[in-house]
Amino acid sequence: MDTLPDPVGSSQMDIETSQAGGTPEVANSAAKPRVRAPVRVEEAPKFDLDTYIANYTGRTRYDRLYLIGTCSPSLANEALKAAIAEAKASKDIIKYEKAVRALSEVAPSDPEATLNSAWVQETQRSVNAQTERLEGELKGYKNNLIKESIRMGTEDLGNHYYRTGDLAAASKAYSRVRDFCTTPNHITSMLFKMVSVSIERGDWLSVQSNVHRLRNSQSKPEDAARNEPKIAAAWALAQMQQGAFLEAANSFLAIPADLGDSYNEVLTPNDVAVYGGLCALASMNREELQRNVLDNQSFRNFLELEPHIRRAIAFFCNFKFRPCLDILESYRPDYLLDVHLQRFLPQLYKRIRTKSIEQYMIPYNRVTLDAMAKIFAPSVIGGEAKPTDISSPFVQELIGLIQDGVLDARIDMEKGLLISNQVDLRSEVQRSTLENFREFNQEAHWRILRAQVLYHGLEIKSDKKFGDGGKGARFSREGAGFD
Structure with missing residues (x-):
């Protein structure tokens, strides 16, 4: 099967057409053509497609x-037909052609899997006519030097290009x-449109630049x-699209x-x-998750919409890592079908799993590999003769974490233990307590001795007339270290 295009980029055929001198609409349809093999999600997602897509505009x-x-064989036919309808409604010829090609791969006999050349030609003529009309009107506004008319005409032309898929234009x-x-409202409206185009093109630096300008605009409170x-x-x-997960978590x-x-x-x-x-699970520790996420009154309103995410975070905070990972794993198909999450999901899940192993080791000096395997590799228990053998995937994962410096520990394969190399915090607290107690006793001894000297009148004061450094200076117990 041919490699299908990225949903926000151009297919290889689109790129070749552009390089070969195709129509301007084809050549400018995407600012940054990207071709990426699709992720195949065999398991059906939990969401209903119609309900899911109805949330977006x-x-x-x-x-x-x-x-x-x-990406989803179980939803391919239904989703691609809906995509074809969306492309036709917006008169986006390039996206229509991409959706038809994709549908022909999964359902060749479907009537909609055949390109409607008549519709393409008629739509192309309509788009070109609309472009010429808007450009002519804008030219007239510029000749009349009416600033507001020029602004509205330019914006109408940009809206037309955006609807029909010419994002660069x-x-x-x-x-x-x-x-x-x-007016400030005009500037704000323009910047939001720039942000929308940049998101569509995947130009995240431009998104951040325009967001900065939005925040610095002189809008009314x-x-x-x-x-x-x-x-x-x-x-x-x-921020999430650039891999800055901690910053993205704080922003969300x-x-x-x-x-x-x-x-x-x-x-x-x-x-x-x-x-x-x-993003928070992948970048924050348990205390930060409790304080910044679960106890966040504002974000709680969002979490109530996705209660499984709240439960996963709560399990993580309570050291119940197996239920947390199970919840995330059950929703993996849904997240792999998300246009903004798919690219980063393996990285996010890997970070969450690694943090779970790190947090699990904190209270222990040593832990058996069997106990860890029951939590972090339950599927191999019973499925492998030796799930904690050195060649098992789980043990190899631990070895990789140790080699990367993520875990400060060593593995004793003979005893089947993971032994932490970190300082024994209990012993350190005991040593510090004993040291403080010794210093307190010494200080108390000198104070009691000083009090007894004063009580019995044994303090010898220096004679002021001789001076501190004079020849006749008398001995003082104050200088002997009794204070």
Whole structure:
């Protein structure tokens, strides 16, 4: 089977067409063509496709449907048909062709798996005519030198490019709107459109740049408060996409609870709970998770939408690592079909598992490999003759963590133990306590001795007239160290 394209990039055929001098609409359909082999998710997800996709609006609906259709065999037919309908509704010819090609791979006999050339040609003529009309109107506005008309005409042209999939042209059009903005609301609207285009193109540095500009815009306090949830969500998503999981977790946790459905063209409150919860699990220790996530009143509103994430975090905080990992594993198919999570999910899950092993070892100086295998590799118990043998995957995982410096420990294969090399905290506390007790006794002894000397009048004071360094200076017990 041919390699299918990335849901937000261009297929190899699109790239070749662009290089061969295809139509401008094809050549400019994606700013950064990327081809990546799809992840095949054999297990059916827990969500219902219609209910899931109904939560989103705009172009992200197609991206999510296309990803599901190319990765999930059980939902491929339904998702790709819905993706074709989305592409046709937006008059995006490139995405329509991609979805049809993908559907022809999984259901060749389906009527919709055949490219509708008549629709493509008619839509192309309609798009070209609309482009010419909008460009003509904009040219007239520029001749009349009416600043507001120029702004609106340029924005309409950018909206047209964005709807039809010409993201590079849309980005250029929106950037030109800035010169004709006359109010803070105009600037804010333009920047949000730039953020949407950048997210669609996968240009996360541009997303962060425009979010900075949004936060520095001179909006009214009530407008700034209304826009803050969307700004925070875009910023957190960009950090996650760049692999800064701790920073992304803190940003997701700081998103105001009134986000609601105001940013469904990018993500939903459910996504905030999942993205924020997973990033926090992958980057925070138990105390930080309890304080910053579970005790966070604002983020709790998001967690209530995804109670399994809250349960997984609670289990982690309570040292119940097996139930935590089981919950995450049961939702792996759902997350592998998420357009923003798929790329990072293996890395996030690996970090969570590694942190679980680290946290498990904290209270112990040594622990048996059998006990650890029951928690972190239960599937191999009974399935392998020697699940804790040196050649077993679990033991090799521990060896890798030790070699990478993640675990400060050593393995005693003869006794089947993982022995920590860290300082025995109990012995250290006992030694420190005894040292403090010795110092206290010594100090008490000198104070009692001093008090007895004063009580019996044995203190000898120096004669002031001779001076401290004079020849006739008298001996003083104060100088002898009785203080």
